[in-house]
Amino acid sequence: MLYDVLIIGGGIVGCAIARELTRYRLRVALCEKEREVGFGTTKANSGIIHGGHHAAPGTLKGRLEWAGNQRWDRLAAELGFGFRRVGELTVARAEAEFPTLDKLLHHATVKRIPGVERWEAERIRREEPALSPTVLAAVYAPTTGVVNPYEACYGLAESAVRNGLDLLTGFPVERLHQEDGLWVVLTPTVVLQARFVINAAGLDADRVAASALAGNFDIRPRKGEEYLLDKRLQGLVKRVIFPCPTAVSKGILVIPTFDGTIMVGPTAEEAGDRTDLTTSTPGARAVFDAVRDLVPGISEKDVIAQFAGLRAVATGEDFIIGPTSRRGFINAAGIQSPGLTAAPAIAELVVDVLRDEGLTLVERDDFMPALPRPVHFAALSTMEQIALSLRDPRYRRIVCRCEYVTEGEVLDAIARGAATLDGIKFRTRAGMGRCQGGFCTVRCMELLARSRGMDMASVTKRGRGSWLVYERNGGTLRSSDSAPEDEQERMGGEA
Amino acid sequence: MITAAPRHLRASYDVVIVGGGPAGLEAAVAARDNGAAHVLVVDRDQEAGGILLQCIHSGFGLHRFGEELTGPEYAQRVVASTLEHDIDVIADAYVLDIDERRRVKLMTTQAGVSLVEARAVVLAMGARERTRAAIRIPGTRPAGIFTAGLAQRLVNLYGLLPGRRAVILGSGDIGLIMARRLTLEGIEVAGVFEIMPYANGLNRNIVQCLHDFDIPLHLSTTVVEIRGQNRVEGVTVAPLDETLQPRLDRAWDIPCDTLLVSIGLIPENELSQQMRLRFDSATRGPVVSSAMECSRDGIFACGNVVHIHDLVDFVSAEAMVAGRSAGQYVAGTLPRPDNVQLQPGANVAYCVPHTISTEREHTVYLRARKPLDACTLQLTEPDGTPVYARKLRYVFPAEMVNLKLRPAILQNFHGSILRVNIVERATEGE
Numbered sequence: 001m002l003y004d005v006l007i008i009g010g011g012i013v014g015c016a017i018a019r020e021l022t023r024y025r026l027r028v029a030l031c032e033k034e035r036e037v038g039f040g041t042t043k044a045n046s047g048i049i050h051g052g053h054h055a056a057p058g059t060l061k062g063r064l065e066w067a068g069n070q071r072w073d074r075l076a077a078e079l080g081f082g083f084r085r086v087g088e089l090t091v092a093r094a095e096a097e098f099p100t101l102d103k104l105l106h107h108a109t110v111k112r113i114p115g116v117e118r119w120e121a122e123r124i125r126r127e128e129p130a131l132s133p134t135v136l137a138a139v140y141a142p143t144t145g146v147v148n149p150y151e152a153c154y155g156l157a158e159s160a161v162r163n164g165l166d167l168l169t170g171f172p173v174e175r176l177h178q179e180d181g182l183w184v185v186l187t188p189t190v191v192l193q194a195r196f197v198i199n200a201a202g203l204d205a206d207r208v209a210a211s212a213l214a215g216n217f218d219i220r221p222r223k224g225e226e227y228l229l230d231k232r233l234q235g236l237v238k239r240v241i242f243p244c245p246t247a248v249s250k251g252i253l254v255i256p257t258f259d260g261t262i263m264v265g266p267t268a269e270e271a272g273d274r275t276d277l278t279t280s281t282p283g284a285r286a287v288f289d290a291v292r293d294l295v296p297g298i299s300e301k302d303v304i305a306q307f308a309g310l311r312a313v314a315t316g317e318d319f320i321i322g323p324t325s326r327r328g329f330i331n332a333a334g335i336q337s338p339g340l341t342a343a344p345a346i347a348e349l350v351v352d353v354l355r356d357e358g359l360t361l362v363e364r365d366d367f368m369p370a371l372p373r374p375v376h377f378a379a380l381s382t383m384e385q386i387a388l389s390l391r392d393p394r395y396r397r398i399v400c401r402c403e404y405v406t407e408g409e410v411l412d413a414i415a416r417g418a419a420t421l422d423g424i425k426f427r428t429r430a431g432m433g434r435c436q437g438g439f440c441t442v443r444c445m446e447l448l449a450r451s452r453g454m455d456m457a458s459v460t461k462r463g464r465g466s467w468l469v470y471e472r473n474g475g476t477l478r479s480s481d482s483a484p485e486d487e488q489e490r491m492g493g494e495a
Numbered sequence: 496m497i498t499a500a501p502r503h504l505r506a507s508y509d510v511v512i513v514g515g516g517p518a519g520l521e522a523a524v525a526a527r528d529n530g531a532a533h534v535l536v537v538d539r540d541q542e543a544g545g546i547l548l549q550c551i552h553s554g555f556g557l558h559r560f561g562e563e564l565t566g567p568e569y570a571q572r573v574v575a576s577t578l579e580h581d582i583d584v585i586a587d588a589y590v591l592d593i594d595e596r597r598r599v600k601l602m603t604t605q606a607g608v609s610l611v612e613a614r615a616v617v618l619a620m621g622a623r624e625r626t627r628a629a630i631r632i633p634g635t636r637p638a639g640i641f642t643a644g645l646a647q648r649l650v651n652l653y654g655l656l657p658g659r660r661a662v663i664l665g666s667g668d669i670g671l672i673m674a675r676r677l678t679l680e681g682i683e684v685a686g687v688f689e690i691m692p693y694a695n696g697l698n699r700n701i702v703q704c705l706h707d708f709d710i711p712l713h714l715s716t717t718v719v720e721i722r723g724q725n726r727v728e729g730v731t732v733a734p735l736d737e738t739l740q741p742r743l744d745r746a747w748d749i750p751c752d753t754l755l756v757s758i759g760l761i762p763e764n765e766l767s768q769q770m771r772l773r774f775d776s777a778t779r780g781p782v783v784s785s786a787m788e789c790s791r792d793g794i795f796a797c798g799n800v801v802h803i804h805d806l807v808d809f810v811s812a813e814a815m816v817a818g819r820s821a822g823q824y825v826a827g828t829l830p831r832p833d834n835v836q837l838q839p840g841a842n843v844a845y846c847v848p849h850t851i852s853t854e855r856e857h858t859v860y861l862r863a864r865k866p867l868d869a870c871t872l873q874l875t876e877p878d879g880t881p882v883y884a885r886k887l888r889y890v891f892p893a894e895m896v897n898l899k900l901r902p903a904i905l906q907n908f909h910g911s912i913l914r915v916n917i918v919e920r921a922t923e924g925e
Contacts, residue, residue, distance in 0.1 A: 303628050303629070389602065398539065438623055472680065
């Protein structure tokens with residue numbers, strides 16, 4: 001199959017690019033090495049749509065942060081994922097930090113971001129009483145929002161597939177080269193050809209670029225540990241709370257996530273390697289020491305889950321987006337914070353680059369921007385719940401007790417692409433609550449096995465060797481190189 | 496298993512019971528026996544019986560039935576009793592909420608979401624397991640980390656094995672039972688690791704599940720790191736110093752593909768929290784009177800939702816009180832309110848119920864904070880004036896202490912607060 005554009009990497013950036021490209025009459029494919037999209041850096045993202053005033057105006061990051069920010073209301077409305085502009089406060093706890101506040105205010109003025117203002121202590125106390133009394137002043141930005149990053153990624157991917165994207169998950173790109181003006185991309189099981197290749201490979205973007213003989217940067221993974229707190233603390237802070245940022249990081253934040261739980265983190269440390277997703281005792285200590293200074297009511301005792309993500313930091317710290325020395329090979333690399341915020345703008349920029357590079361773009365008149373909104377049973381009113389459950393028997397059974405997720409929501413998630421337990425969890429929250437899957441794991445495994453016609457032993461946590469169980473009689477242990485049919489999937493390409 | 500699934504749900508019940516484990520089923524029978532004509536038990540699993548159904552080992556029922564039963568046998572007896580009592584038991588159903596007027600928002604596979612009126616409610620949702628995150632074990636997040644109860648469910652009800660070589664963290668009873676269970680299934684158990692200097696499970700389980708199978712128990716030792724990208728590849732364990740900090744210089748690695756976590760149970764009180772009941776931070780369950788009534792009128796609770804029990808037999812006993820009270824509440828025959836508050840004192844983590852009456856006989860369940868040999872259970876006035884004392888051979892946090900309180904014991908006590916202490920015999924000043 002010859003594609004006009006092949007995207008390598010199914011994180012938020014790759015998926016946003018894919019969806020943007022399906023607006024045009026093109027044959028587009030996306031290759032993702034993991035079993036599902038969004039399983040790399042995206043799933044561990046803090047889920048903040050940054051206010052637009054953090055990155056300096058002169059950088060690519062600074063431009064795309066604000067441009068991206070303004071796209072999220074519409075994206076959320078079209079794709080049906082949760083997004084809320086909760087606002088943020090960047091707080092100063094010493095007069096020495098006031099120049100940082102001034103800088104943020106200056107960024108906002110230059111970029112014309114509305115509503116960004118300085119708050120003094122009294123107002124801060126009134127609006128966010130849980131904040132430490134040591135906070136002297138803050139910059140408030142109403143433009144900051146929260147989102148579930150994986151939901152956004154799934155929405156983009158699903159929309160793209162409905163509009164004709166050929167989505168290949170579980171297809172790691174091994175190498176690529178040019179042949180007669182076309183790119184030949186090798187995966188372990190298929191060979192793909194494309195006129196243009198977009199490198200959105202995240203942590204592996206430098207390796208993909210090197211393989212294309214276009215490598216002129218390195219990716220240094222920078223790890224961030226995050227700690228999710230019990231929903232008992234729901235409402236403790238209303239806005240995202242930032243300390244004054246340092247050179248390498250925006251600092252340890254207190255984030256009221258879209259789902260209402262509070263998340264604290266992330267740390268920022270050079271990771272040993274690109275697979276180092278470990279959480280650590282020093283990491284936890286760093287997070288909670290910092291958070292106690294911001295919001296004294298938060299403690300380690302409230303942690304219900306912990307995880308780490310790796311930011312793909314490129315040489316020079318800025319985004320690397322654009323054509324390369326190799327014709328048809330285009331980078332969308334080094335997408336660290338505010339990469340999630342910027343992703344929709346990155347996608348538009350990449351389309352511009354493709355046009356400049358000679359790709360003919362003809363808009364389709366049959367592009368379907370909207371996705372059916374997934375049911376979120378727990379959020380419905382009692383009357384709506386009664387009506388839905390009478391209409392559809394799939395909404396008559398609770399699968400996840402902590403988050404009140406119904407069987408219908410899990411089945412819907414599977415129908416829309418969830419192929420693993422993590423895929424179900426990220427789409428429905430089943431297993432994300434207090435008991436962390438103690439009760440619903442088996443039910444989700446059963447539903448997944450039944451819907452996809454596989455046995456329970458073939459169900460994985462997140463693909464690739466993350467097997468869960470084996471059968472008592474004659475069952476064989478799964479390992480990373482077995483059962484390829486369950487580890488790969490090809491979706492779409494019809495439209 | 497036969498259950499009494501009703502053909503049609505009534506629009507209103509005298510007593511609605513949330514949870515069809517031993518607590519809910521025993522409470523249902525007691526409610527019927529004490530004046531409730533229409534009783535509904537709602538269970539979230541495919542069939543009533545609760546966690547007992549996956550506890551296929553024996554050791555249940557010595558107190559309740561005077562013989563040793565397996566979990567499913569115990570469950571079957573209680574289920575059979577509900578059948579004889581003409582009680583509606585609806586399985587595969589869920590109580591989503593209960594409002595101030597005791598309207599129960601119920602989800603059933605037959606009728607979807609509906610509202611059912613209840614004159615009284617008994618909460619019997621049981622408990623859930625503490626997870627890895629509760630103790631923040633550093634490391635990766637691979638597949639192969641299971642709570643012991645989830646592993647038990649997979650093995651005993653689904654015939655699915657969780658791995659080939661396991662490490663068990665925590666010496667709670669489920670962890671000990673699973674150490675034996677996995678061994679019997681041919682899974683190697685590399686060891687059980689307990690952070691405390693003493694085991695957290697019943698002694699009989701240490702002997703029958705670990706010693707009899709040569710499974711090492713490492714006290715004052717914990718898992719300090721989990722390794723493995725996709726599936727668990729190993730854990731690092733380390734002994735702890737006196738301040739419970741791991742001695743990383745003495746840590747060692749254990750290759751394994753499975754980590755079972757058995758670090759305790761937490762009362763499952765999502766619903767009770769929605770109902771804004773008063774809670775005890777020590778039990779993490781609702782505050783209850785001697786009638787097992789919560790801080791809201793007509794709402795009763797029993798079993799692990801109130802506090803974690805060591806034996807199901809005691810759950811049954813407590814449930815009979817809660818069910819009886821619910822029946823009496825409906826019939827208008829609930830005895831006079833309690834007049835004495837119990838206050839946990841020296842080496843007592845909690846007492847249940849939280850209040851008692853000097854006019855009636857009660858069983859008070861309590862747990863010691865730390866183990867003691869020969870000691871005394873004392874009841875005193877808040878100023879320390881002794882009211883009652885009973886010698887105990889030992890106390891152990893894993894074993895509940897049952898205190899029978901008869902009116903005669905308290906005939907000379909006229910206060911409103913009784914403090915409960917467990918003190919070493921030597922410090923008594925005899």
